[in-house]
Amino acid sequence: MGLTVGYWDIRGLAAPMRMMCEYAGVEYENKMYSDFGAWMNGDKPGLKEKNPLINLPYVIDGDKVITQSQACFIYLAKKFDLCGGSKKVVGEADDCKMLEYLMEVFDVRNEIMGLVYPFKTVCRDEAEHKEKTVAFCASVATGSFAKLEAVLASSSGPLLMGAEISAADFHLWEMIDQLELMAKKHGTKSPIADLPKLAAFYAHFRALPQLKKYFDSDMYKLPCNNKLGGAYFM
Ligand SMILES: N[C@@H](CCC(=O)N[C@@H](CS)C(=O)NCC(=O)O)C(=O)O
Numbered sequence: 001m002g003l004t005v006g007y008w009d010i011r012g013l014a015a016p017m018r019m020m021c022e023y024a025g026v027e028y029e030n031k032m033y034s035d036f037g038a039w040m041n042g043d044k045p046g047l048k049e050k051n052p053l054i055n056l057p058y059v060i061d062g063d064k065v066i067t068q069s070q071a072c073f074i075y076l077a078k079k080f081d082l083c084g085g086s087k088k089v090v091g092e093a094d095d096c097k098m099l100e101y102l103m104e105v106f107d108v109r110n111e112i113m114g115l116v117y118p119f120k121t122v123c124r125d126e127a128e129h130k131e132k133t134v135a136f137c138a139s140v141a142t143g144s145f146a147k148l149e150a151v152l153a154s155s156s157g158p159l160l161m162g163a164e165i166s167a168a169d170f171h172l173w174e175m176i177d178q179l180e181l182m183a184k185k186h187g188t189k190s191p192i193a194d195l196p197k198l199a200a201f202y203a204h205f206r207a208l209p210q211l212k213k214y215f216d217s218d219m220y221k222l223p224c225n226n227k228l229g230g231a232y233f234m
Contacts, residue, residue: 084161
């Protein structure tokens with residue numbers, strides 16, 4: 001079996017993985033599940049025999065079944081040499097930068113998911129979702145995004161690890177884009193309006209010729225979040 005990326009039919013945690021495959025220009029199957037049963041009673045039981053942790057997203061590569069989004073990101077980054085110039089991602093202190101950036105972005109994502117999905121009980125209704133999203137867009141600009149602005153300043157950009165792209169860039173771009181869409185929906189200021197390095201990063205990544213096909217494709221038009229989970233923002 002070749003390379004497969006599996007996830008719901010949304011952008012969610014799979015968008016950075018799809019973008020990495022597109023950027024690398026490889027053949028892969030973008031397997032999308034549109035209903036609960038197709039995953040839970042379809043592929044999940046069989047994949048569970050190969051990996052007891054199986055969840056969405058996953059990557060299948062030959063006989064390997066990888067799950068947990070951050071592990072999938074690192075797997076694809078190593079496979080396609082998207083580690084900001086370094087293949088040693090985990091282990092040695094100096095080589096943990098990509099993981100550090102991935103986890104920083106994952107923290108931001110988890111905060112955003114708290115705003116988007118009712119089951120997190122951060123937002124119990126649409127009104128609370130709007131109020132807290134507007135407040136978050138302002139606070140992230142002086143919080144996590146300000147930290148990432150400083151990383152870009154110290155890396156000399158245009159990407160987190162300098163000139164060479166890494167997995168963390170794909171997820172950072174995705175989360176900026178999702179938050180931009182949320183800010184627009186709620187008529188609030190862009191969270192990167194006063195962060196020139198992040199704004200330049202966002203524009204640079206969007207213009208990458210290796211991703212033109214992705215941005216023109218239906219994958220980029222998928223909803224960001226899952227209506228099955230009752231998302232306030234799609
Ligand atoms: N920590 C996991 C979270 C995975 C997760 O929550 N997956 C959700 C979608 S984002 C899901 O619906 N999983 C399907 C399942 O539970 O089987 C990761 O980062 O991959």
